[in-house]
Amino acid sequence: MSRYFNTAGPIRRDDHYYIEPLERLDLQEILTLIEQKKYFILHAPRQTGKTSYLLALMDYLNQQGKYKALYTNIENAQAARENVKKGIQAIMNALAEDAFDRLNDPFLKEKWKDVLEQSGEFSALKNVLSLWCRENEKPIVLFIDEIDALIGDTLIAVLRQMRSGYEKRPGLFPQSIVLCGIRDVKDYRMHSDIEKAIITGGSAFNIKARSLKMDNFTPQEIEKLYHKHTTETGQPFSDNVFPLAWELTEGQPWLVNALAYETCFKMKEGRQRSMEITADMIEQAKENLILRRETHLDQLTDKLKEERVRRIIEPILTCSSEPRNIPADDIDYAIDFGLIKRDGRLKISNLIYKEIISRELTSCTSPSIRD
Ligand SMILES: Nc1ncnc2c1ncn2[C@@H]1O[C@H](COP(=O)(O)OP(=O)(O)OP(=O)(O)O)[C@@H](O)[C@H]1O
Ligand SMILES: [Mg+2]
Structure with missing residues (x-):
């Protein structure tokens, strides 16, 4: 199967054309933050490449071998809303499943339910992470994606448990935790039903060292991405396609992919690999995308x-x-x-x-x- 422009979810190297994810942020800076045992935020608008980045970073760290890195997505906890018990339960479950699936590590899967039962929802996440870190020789690096799926007391409970375990790192708590979402945690204003007060992200997670924002593609990256298609199929893009794609998208990664996918894989004339992709075709693709109201x-x-x-x-x-x-x-x-x-x-x-x-x-x- 030949590769294509990705318009759904994180990139997969075998299936999609891509810009090397690890080159999208300063890798040295990230490695230093991790080495210094810092907790930090990665944020960017929807469909910018956050998840693709974290998955690539997890693989990179695990291959380097110094740390044990785990990516988890806590989107499922969204349904719990302010119900802290259900939220923490969903998060612990996601962590355990991901550790098992991605790292082949059954420890959390075997332990989390007992820990939740014994410690209760306001300490269980912290305690299970402590036990897991104690069990592992290598320091743990944890990426928690979709942190802003959480709201109110559930979010407060997660942030506070991270904060209270922080002092015990790296032996009894993760060396580094990266929270990933759309907004910077400091900008959260969380309504606590339990405390009848507004709690700010800055106070609940005051251990945060940095907030990193992932940018859109540069004009050079758009050209590089489109050229991957030319290299694989021989189909050329006319020179004025690149400035037009930039003008229309300003590098928004999903839009950049969607325009090219529409032109080269959906529109009839574009599917002929002998046909040059022109600016007119890109304009048409733009119209199609707008009319179709993609997600x-x-x-x-x-x-x-x-x-x-x-x-x-x-x-x-x-x-x-x-x-x-x-x-x-x-x-x-x-x-x-x-x-x-x-x-x-x-x-x-x-x-x-x-x-x-x-x-x-x-x-x-x-x-x-x-x-
Ligand atoms: N490294 C990359 N190279 C090319 N395209 C990319 C890359 N990373 C992301 N994209 C584009 O962005 C889209 C979304 O990627 P990803 O799911 O990683 O982003 P996200 O910021 O986590 O999105 P969401 O906000 O939906 O969780 C992909 O479908 C693809 O169109
Ligand atoms: Mg994502």
């Missing part, structure tokens, strides 16, 4: 239902002035979700988003937006 684009317009987001987007879209009287928090929120960026002044992140958002807002009076 990535749907997630975007979904955000427009939030009043705090619409208050920012509308003035940016309709006039050239900066939105006024908008809390800085709300602007950061829209930036973190990848809707807008600061490029001298605030602007919509790329032309495709701009087009979708303006179409959405002009049908604006659509009930979904007014509601």
Whole structure:
């Protein structure tokens, strides 16, 4: 099977064209943070390549052999909402399954239920990690993906258990923990039902050493990615495709892949490998993507239902002035979700988003937006 441009989930080296994930952040810097036993955040908007990166880093560290690295995704805990017991249970289960599947390590699978039973949800995660670290000769490095799937007291319980185990690292707690999500943890404002108070991420997880943000592709990376297809199939891209793809996407990784997939694998003329891919074909692909409302684009317009987001987007879209009287928090929120960026002044992140958002807002009076 020949490879293709990936538009669904993390990259797989055998199936997809890709930019080497480990080159997308400064590897030396990350290795130093891990070596210094730091806990840190990796964040970026949806479909930027966070998971692809962490999976590659896990493999890299395990191959190097100094640490035992585990990636886990705690998305399943989302359904627990503020129910701490159910949330912690889902997280411990995910950890145990991932340790078994990815590292062939049964320890957590055998232990987690008893630990939860004995320690209760406010200590169990910490205790089971302690036991696991004690059991392993190598220091553990843990990547927790989709941390912002958690809310309220569940999120607070996780952050506090990390904080309380922190002093015991690396012998009795992970050497390094990376929390990964869309937002920086310091920007979380969590409502604690139990304490009847707002707790900020900065206070619940004040052991955080750094927040790293993953950027979009550069124009060179777009060209490099598209060239992989030319190398494998012989199908050329005309020179003006690359600046156009940049102009339309500003490097947003999913959009870059989706445009090329649409052109080279879905559109009839593009499927002929003897045919050069032209700028007109890319324009057509853009139209198709917008009309089809792929999930990535749907997630975007979904955000427009939030009043705090619409208050920012509308003035940016309709006039050239900066939105006024908008809390800085709300602007950061829209930036973190990848809707807008600061490029001298605030602007919509790329032309495709701009087009979708303006179409959405002009049908604006659509009930979904007014509601
Ligand atoms: N290294 C890469 N090379 C090429 N494309 C990539 C790369 N990493 C990510 N992508 C593109 O981004 C998409 C999402 O990748 P991934 O699932 O790793 O990102 P994510 O930030 O974890 O997304 P989500 O927010 O949905 O969890 C892929 O389907 C692909 O289109
Ligand atoms: Mg992901």
